[in-house]
Amino acid sequence: MPKINSQNISMITCTAPVNIAVIKYWGKRDEGLILPVNSSLSVTLHQDQLKTTTTVACSRDFQEDRIWLNGKEEDINQPRLQSCLREIRRLARKRRSDGDPSTENSLSHRVHVCSVNNFPTAAGLASSAAGYACLVYSLSRLFGVEGDLSLVARQGSGSACRSIYGGFVQWKMGERQDGKDSLAEQVETESHWPELRVLVLVVSAERKPVASTSGMQTSVETSRLLKLRADSVVPGRMEEMISAIQRRNFADFGELTMKDSNQFHAICLDTYPPIFYLNDISRKVISLVHRYNQHYQETRVAYTFDAGPNAVIYTLQDYVHEFVEVVQHFFPPECNGGEFVKGLPIGRVSLSEDLIRAIGVETAPEGISYIISTKVGPGPCMVEDPNLHLLGPDGLPKKST
Ligand code: DP6
Secondary structure: OOOOOHHHOEEEEEEEEOEEEEEOOOOEEEOOOOEEOOOEEEEEEOOOOOEEEEEEEEEOOOOOOEEEEOOEEEOOOOHHHHHHHHHHHHHHHHHHHOOOOOOOOOOOOEEEEEEEEOOOHHHOOOOHHHHHHHHHHHHHHHOOOOOOHHHHHOOOOHHHHHHHOOOEEEEEOOOOOOOOOOEEEEEEOOOOOOOEEEEEEEEOOOOOOOOHHHHHHHHHHHOHHHHHHHHHHHHHHHHHHHHHHHOOOHHHHHHHHHHHHHHHHHHHHHOOOOOOOOOHHHHHHHHHHHHHHHHHOOOOEEEEOOOOOOEEEEEEHHHHHHHHHHHHHHOOOOOOOHHHEEEOOOOOOOOOHHHHHHHOOOOOOOOEEEEEEEEEOOOOEEOOOHHHOOEOOOOOEOOOO
């Protein structure tokens, strides 16, 4: 091993958030550039509960690009990682040739990347969005790149382009073949709707579902419903969703969110062979939400599901405590209370007999492993404290990562 001189290393650490779509992205028109068949819209979740942390370093002493994910060295030659590295280096080169000398980190230097999530991969939350957003954001800081980072993150994983911003974010599908207009834009900031709350219901799953990349590929090839959705449903829904968010109208927001999740899963069923992401527990959550809303004659809670059985619940501050109590009642955890709810604190309340009777679904003990309670949050941030770097002065992962 050649000697690494710590004087020659530049290092940056950043964090990036998870996002959960309320208008789903499903299907590409270009696999290489990752261009979608429809626009989508998501809510950025708060990094206090869910985030990726990434340290990037470059040095003239590094022999090759290397990456460690959640403590394990991975292959840096994966095409999507290579796309992000190539694009960032291209943007940095362009900036320098435009005469901006703001960073002197040489583009010929190799990089080391080390990344960890603060949530278990087993939670089944798509970590690729936060992961690629964090990689791209950190590299942009290391090489002094400005400009639209969502275009770069998109080439790592489609949904990652939305994690470049906080608050409420749309990914405009764009029309151009080179993808230059397929980018994310913030619709509203994270402080726009402070009452909005998010619960991730982590469902115990027996097996690993079909990955979204290959799932959506089969859907594009076989589902006519996908084409119908892309051409004639999503454009109108994007406008309605943006309006609901701007008006902070939960009933409209929640109803559209549920309908769009259901349409995405209908496309999965219309795919041949069909793809099943929801399981019995997911379906029980769907019934429970509808019965809860029905009881109050109002949409107070909404569900959405991605490429797996976990439910993400959107609700408002006023209802979150009662709804969590309802979930605990119908999905009694192994040891009641305690660590069942992680994240933002939830108070215990007593449920009326009326409400329990009105919901009336069969109980499913331990159907939900735990709940992550969170809210809307900001976009990627730089970590100032050098003690928090994940790479040591030798450019290798510190022992604890
Ligand atoms: C169901 O962004 O993971 O979560 O672009 O192939 O990496 P690739 O797919 P990915 O797909 C996410 C699909 C989804 C819906 C969404 O987030 O909009």
